[in-house]
Amino acid sequence: MPDGIYRIVARHPESHFDKSLRIGYPTLDQAVVARRLGIDLGGDIMTHGLPNGLGWLGRWHRLRDWTAGCVAVTDAEMDEIWSAGPLGTIVEIRPVAARASEGP
Numbered sequence: 001m002p003d004g005i006y007r008i009v010a011r012h013p014e015s016h017f018d019k020s021l022r023i024g025y026p027t028l029d030q031a032v033v034a035r036r037l038g039i040d041l042g043g044d045i046m047t048h049g050l051p052n053g054l055g056w057l058g059r060w061h062r063l064r065d066w067t068a069g070c071v072a073v074t075d076a077e078m079d080e081i082w083s084a085g086p087l088g089t090i091v092e093i094r095p096v097a098a099r100a101s102e103g104p
Helices: 028-037 055-063 075-084 096-101
Strands: 004-012 020-023 046-048 090-093
Touching: 046 075
Parallel strands: none
Antiparallel strands: 004 020, 004 090, 020 046
């Protein structure tokens, strides 16, 4: 998972998931450094709900890492993020250990 500060750069109301928001990763600076070092950073990082038709899974989807680098949330959580996150909204992605140490 690419930790850092990014922006929402695209909104997809209809996709293979409930809804999805594209995160602007990698940034131009990250891409320049990676190219210089010969590193493939990947890309296509999204925050999205559950796959269409599987919304009933709810929080159970967290028992297994199934996203290949994306940030998956329940459909209800995606609805809340969707309404609060227009294009350009700043998103901070932090490593799991950093989030866990902060408490609930």
